[in-house]
Amino acid sequence: MIYIKPSFYDDFKCIASKCTDNCCIGWEIDVDEKAIDKYNSVQGEFGDEIRRKIITSPDGSRCFGLDENDRCPFLNDKNLCRIIINCGEDALCHICKNHPRFYEWFPGVTECGLGLSCEEVSRILLSDTNRLIFTETNDGEKINLDSKEDTVISDNYIFISGLREVFYDILFDDGKSYYEKLEKIILRAQNFCGEELPLKSNKELIESYKRTEPIDDNWTCYIDDLLLNFESYAKKREEFKEKFKNDKLYPKILAYIFYRHLSKSAFDGGVMERICFCLEGVKFIELCDMKTYCRKNKLTLEDRIENLKNWSKQVEYSEENTDYLIYE
Numbered sequence: 254m255i256y257i258k259p260s261f262y263d264d265f266k267c268i269a270s271k272c273t274d275n276c277c278i279g280w281e282i283d284v285d286e287k288a289i290d291k292y293n294s295v296q297g298e299f300g301d302e303i304r305r306k307i308i309t310s311p312d313g314s315r316c317f318g319l320d321e322n323d324r325c326p327f328l329n330d331k332n333l334c335r336i337i338i339n340c341g342e343d344a345l346c347h348i349c350k351n352h353p354r355f356y357e358w359f360p361g362v363t364e365c366g367l368g369l370s371c372e373e374v375s376r377i378l379l380s381d382t383n384r385l386i387f388t389e390t391n392d393g394e395k396i397n398l399d400s401k402e403d404t405v406i407s408d409n410y411i412f413i414s415g416l417r418e419v420f421y422d423i424l425f426d427d428g429k430s431y432y433e434k435l436e437k438i439i440l441r442a443q444n445f446c447g448e449e450l451p452l453k454s455n456k457e458l459i460e461s462y463k464r465t466e467p468i469d470d471n472w473t474c475y476i477d478d479l480l481l482n483f484e485s486y487a488k489k490r491e492e493f494k495e496k497f498k499n500d501k502l503y504p505k506i507l508a509y510i511f512y513r514h515l516s517k518s519a520f521d522g523g524v525m526e527r528i529c530f531c532l533e534g535v536k537f538i539e540l541c542d543m544k545t546y547c548r549k550n551k552l553t554l555e556d557r558i559e560n561l562k563n564w565s566k567q568v569e570y571s572e573e574n575t576d577y578l579i580y581e
């Protein structure tokens with residue numbers, strides 16, 4: 254089995270109490286059966302508390318019931334996890350242990366990554382403008398393409414990862430502006446797909462994001478403002494484009510979005526739909542940055558990390574929203 258991961262994958266460390274956001278707030282955390290077995294053997298008052306706070310959600314899955322402030326009940330006032338403090342890191346359930354890591358499994362290949370909904374991951378990605386590097390390791394396990402379906406997926410995967418490499422080469426070509434790179438990618442994609450990409454206009458794009466399921470009320474206010482004031486933000490569009498035409502972070506963001514989403518077309522053949530989703534994703538992030546720029550007359554790295562993280566939380570961490578934006 255081959256494992257592919259971005260070069261920064263192994264260096265990631267949760268910044269815990271220093272995180273301004275915290276993934277233990279606002280999300281219901283599913284508790285897997287293995288963890289439940291472990292928690293059943295925790296003795297004393299703390300063991301009783303864990304068992305009491307595992308609830309069954311309407312879909313039948315078991316999770317930690319959030320407190321009245323939408324926080325995980327095991328997050329202390331310093332935003333540290335009491336399960337780790339009391340029982341050690343090994344006691345964490347699968348999601349807590351793995352977040353923000355993600356995996357995608359193809360026949361013979363596992364792609365690994367770190368999700369941008371974590372502000373530390375967004376910070377790491379945007380901390381330099383270097384080309385994304387991916388490392389490959391092989392554990393020697395023999396690959397068996399037993400079924401016809403596996404063979405088709407494997408062939409598709411090889412084909413699509415080749416296309417992704419072409420996109421990376423364009424995105425990290427220092428001789429071109431960001432907008433020239435986008436045009437080149439669109440041309441390449443159109444050649445590949447044999448038809449024009451049905452990309453949305455900026456306004457249509459915001460409207461389609463408005464139709465996604467909001468993660469919270471802040472998102473609803475944010476997108477409403479973006480729509481309501483779109484014309485006034487759009488007046489600064491040319492100034493913004495001029496200022497960021499040689500930006501190296503948007504190409505890097507797009508490359509990372511391609512990494513996470515494009516190869517999934519190996520399963521369903523939706524290459525064109527996913528290319529549009531990725532291009533529109535970075536365009537949406539750029540529109541959010543433009544909104545910040547219009548409001549503050551500047552755009553800091555911290556602003557960009559915040560906008561990128563919020564996009565990821567709203568889109569990448571809701572399968573329903575991702576599917577809606579790909580296939581609507």
Ligand code: SF4
Nearest residue numbers: 267268272276371373
């Ligand atoms: S969002 Fe990232 S840095 Fe913040 S608590 Fe979660 S894993 Fe740690």
